[in-house]
Amino acid sequence: MLQLKSLLLLNSFFFTSHCITDVLLSPPDITNPIEAVTLYKGELDFVVKCEATGIPKPTFQWKRNNQDIPPSSYISYDANNGDLSFKGFSEREEGEYRCYASNVLEQTTAVSVSQPVTIKKYRFLRPDSNLATEPVSIKQYDYVKLFCKKDKLEVVAETINYNWYSKSNDMLSLDDGRLYIDQNGDLHINYAKTTDASDPFGIKCGLSGRSSANIVFGDAYNLYVTPVTQIPGQAPVLKWFSANVVAEVSHSARLECVFSGYDPMQPLPTITWTLDDGSIISTNQKYNVSSNGRSLIIYKLLEQDERNYYCKAKNNFGESNPHQVFLNVTSKPIFYENKAPRDVTVSQNKDVTIPCEARSASGETPPSPALWYVNGRQTGQHTNRNKIDVKANSLTIKSVQKPDDIMCVMCIVSNSVGETMGEACVNVICK
Numbered sequence: 001m002l003q004l005k006s007l008l009l010l011n012s013f014f015f016t017s018h019c020i021t022d023v024l025l026s027p028p029d030i031t032n033p034i035e036a037v038t039l040y041k042g043e044l045d046f047v048v049k050c051e052a053t054g055i056p057k058p059t060f061q062w063k064r065n066n067q068d069i070p071p072s073s074y075i076s077y078d079a080n081n082g083d084l085s086f087k088g089f090s091e092r093e094e095g096e097y098r099c100y101a102s103n104v105l106e107q108t109t110a111v112s113v114s115q116p117v118t119i120k121k122y123r124f125l126r127p128d129s130n131l132a133t134e135p136v137s138i139k140q141y142d143y144v145k146l147f148c149k150k151d152k153l154e155v156v157a158e159t160i161n162y163n164w165y166s167k168s169n170d171m172l173s174l175d176d177g178r179l180y181i182d183q184n185g186d187l188h189i190n191y192a193k194t195t196d197a198s199d200p201f202g203i204k205c206g207l208s209g210r211s212s213a214n215i216v217f218g219d220a221y222n223l224y225v226t227p228v229t230q231i232p233g234q235a236p237v238l239k240w241f242s243a244n245v246v247a248e249v250s251h252s253a254r255l256e257c258v259f260s261g262y263d264p265m266q267p268l269p270t271i272t273w274t275l276d277d278g279s280i281i282s283t284n285q286k287y288n289v290s291s292n293g294r295s296l297i298i299y300k301l302l303e304q305d306e307r308n309y310y311c312k313a314k315n316n317f318g319e320s321n322p323h324q325v326f327l328n329v330t331s332k333p334i335f336y337e338n339k340a341p342r343d344v345t346v347s348q349n350k351d352v353t354i355p356c357e358a359r360s361a362s363g364e365t366p367p368s369p370a371l372w373y374v375n376g377r378q379t380g381q382h383t384n385r386n387k388i389d390v391k392a393n394s395l396t397i398k399s400v401q402k403p404d405d406i407m408c409v410m411c412i413v414s415n416s417v418g419e420t421m422g423e424a425c426v427n428v429i430c431k
Helices: none
Strands: 027-031 037-041 046-048 051-055 057-066 075-077 084-086 095-103 108-113 119-122 123-125 132-140 142-147 152-155 159-164 179-180 187-189 202-208 214-226 237-241 245-248 253-260 270-274 287-289 295-299 306-313 321-331 344-345 353-357 371-376 386-392 394-397 406-416 419-429
Touching: 027 095, 027 108, 027 406, 027 419, 051 095, 051 108, 057 075, 057 406, 119 353, 123 214, 132 142, 142 214, 142 406, 159 179, 237 306, 237 321, 245 253, 253 306, 253 321, 344 353, 394 406
Parallel strands: 037 119, 108 406, 132 214, 245 321, 344 419
Antiparallel strands: 027 051, 046 084, 057 095, 075 084, 095 108, 095 119, 123 152, 142 187, 159 202, 179 187, 202 214, 237 253, 253 295, 270 306, 287 295, 306 321, 353 394, 371 406, 386 394, 406 419
C-alpha cells in the first residue's frame, strides 16, 4: 500500500448512534513487500520478510500458491513478526507466496494481502554430461553462425551470461568484434580465419549466472576452414536479426542485426540504426548502440516506443538496404489514472466505492473483468449482496459501520502478459 491508513483517534468515551467512539482502530497496512518480485535462491537458508502496521498490531500468515503452508522442517513462518523462513531451499518449495496480515476489530477481522513473491530454485545443470560434437566446414572469409546447443541444459536464473569456450574450457576472444554472441547465446563469426580450425578445435557455448564459478556447457562443434588463394571483397548481407521482440513497459529491449561482408581495408561493416523518418539513432539516455553497431538497446520503454527500427550496413564494396526490426511493447494491465484502489477513511452510514479500472497496452486485448477479494477471500455466493455490491470495475460497501465494515478489499485484473493487483483498506470513523 502506498499510503498510511488513517487512524481513528476518538476523544470521547461513549456510544453515539451505535458507533464505538472510544477505540483506536486501523486496518492492516502491508509495508513490505509492496511490489511483485521474483527471487532466485540456491540451496541456502534464508528469510523473506513481511511487515505491516495496524491497530491492533497485525498477525501474519503466508500462503504458497494460494494454499496454507503446513508445518515442516524446511519451511515455516512466524505469525508475530511475519518472517517466512526456509531451510535448505529446494525445487520442492518453489512457488508463488503471499503474505496475509490481519487484525481483529471487535467481531471483525480485517485482512490485507501482499503482492506476490515468486521464489525459484537457482540452477545451472546438465543432466547428461556427455558432450556431442558436430563438424562444420566453411571457407576462409565466409560467415558462419553456430547455435548455442542448450536444449540439454536446465538453467533457472535471473541473469544468464553466454560465452564460448575452447575444448580446454578457455574462453574465446571475440577478436575485436569478428566474433559476436547474440542474446540467445548463438555465435556469429563474421569472417572465418584459418586459425579458427586449429587442431583440435572443439568450441562450445557456456552458460553462467552472475558469477562465472558455475558454468554449464552445450554440445560442441569442430570447425574446419578451407583456405582460399584470393581474398574476396564482399558487400554487407543481412544474416540474422532479432525477430518478434517483445518487451514490457518500463523495461529495456535489445534489437540486433548481424551482417556478413569482408573488406580487407575495413574487415567489419559499419552498421547504423535509424527511425521511420530516417534519423540516425545514437547513444544517449534513451538508446545505446554497441560499438560494433549490431545491438541497439532501448531503455525505460514507453508504449510509443512500439514501432519499426531499421538497421543497415556498408563497407567499401557496397551498402545493404535498410532492414525493419519491429518492437512490440506490451504490459500487464495498467490502472487508469485515479481508478486504482486506494485506502479510504469514511464516516459511518456512508457508502464507499472502490474503483478498479485498468487497460492493456495500446492495441492489445483488454484485460479480463476484475476478481474481487474482501479480507483475502474472493467474493461469491457467500458475499452479502445487501452490504457489498460487486461490479466488473468497482465494489461498493453500503452504509458502512464501525467496526464491522473496517476491511481490506483487493482486485486482480489480468491479460495475456500477467496480472495486476490493487488493494484498498477501508477505515470507518464516527462523525
